[in-house]
Amino acid sequence: MPATQHKTHQGVEFVINYLDENDQHVSEQELGAYIARDKEMNPGKHLKWAELDIEGEEVGITYHYDAVPFERIRRITGYLVGTLDRFNDAKRAEEHDRVKHNVPKVKHDEFGHLIAEN
DSSP: OOEEEEEEETTEEEEEEESSTTSOOOOHHHHHHHHHHHHHHSTTOOEEEEEEEEETTEEEEEEEEOOOOOOOOEEETTEEESOSTTOOHHHHHHHHHSOOOOOOOOEEOTTSOEEOOO
């Protein structure tokens, strides 16, 4: 009978799914090894939580990360900028007077496919 276990190791949440009740339970040392493997394979990403699917001696691993923060960058009057705080009054006036085009919003399904709107 399948069972699910929740553990926290080094600040990372783990959801461990055992397919069979006789599957060997994952040790703290193994959890540390999965975290080290992720840090080696994905430097710069922050591991939020991981899901382990245990089937006999096979382990399926799914890593989940914190969202990557980003700054919006726009092309305004020939410059790539994130904010207008460094613009002088003339550049701010150019930005204010420019024609802004509306882009229609589209919807996607859970697989990323475009959903046609009626």
